[in-house]
């Protein structure tokens with residue numbers, strides 16, 4: 001495992017190794033396996049950042065489930081623009097379904113709040129938010145997160161699906177920006 005990596009002009013150091021990520025993913029899956037036993041939820045994965053998390057999580061779910069993707073974008077470089085662009089919309093109707101919204105990270109909370117509002121408007125049977133990472137110090141919106149992997153301080157992170165301007169998503173570990 002590399003202790004430090006470079007992406008664009010920035011240096012990142014190892015923060016959460018793959019082994020720790022997998023332990024938390026398994027714990028979240030175990031919680032879901034209890035909560036959704038006998039049901040067939042619709043998992044909505046928020047692209048691009050949550051693709052790896054969604055994939056690892058789904059392999060550990062032992063109830064039947066469907067998968068759909070939604071794609072939004074608000075970040076440019078290491079700063080949130082605060083404006084949400086919907087790049088790919090939902091292909092499944094969440095109406096009457098148990099919905100699990102899977103995010104990579106909740107930062108200011110704008111993205112997840114907007115998505116919760118949008119999905120709630122379609123009248124799902126239930127709606128849970130699952131986020132691998134949560135940065136409570138940055139929240140500008142109140143967000144109700146049912147399943148969370150790691151609560152982290154205000155640090156910019158990459159790896160395990162998360163990018164810096166397109167790069168770093170393929171890293172199996174999570175790295176944090178140095179001197180931030």
Ligand code: 5GP
Nearest residue numbers: 049106107108109110111155156157162163
């Ligand atoms: P929010 O709307 O909560 O401010 O931001 C959510 C989105 O911003 C996430 O889905 C993610 O794409 C991006 N984001 C927020 N914090 C980070 C971070 O530390 N690293 C990376 N790579 N993306 C982040």
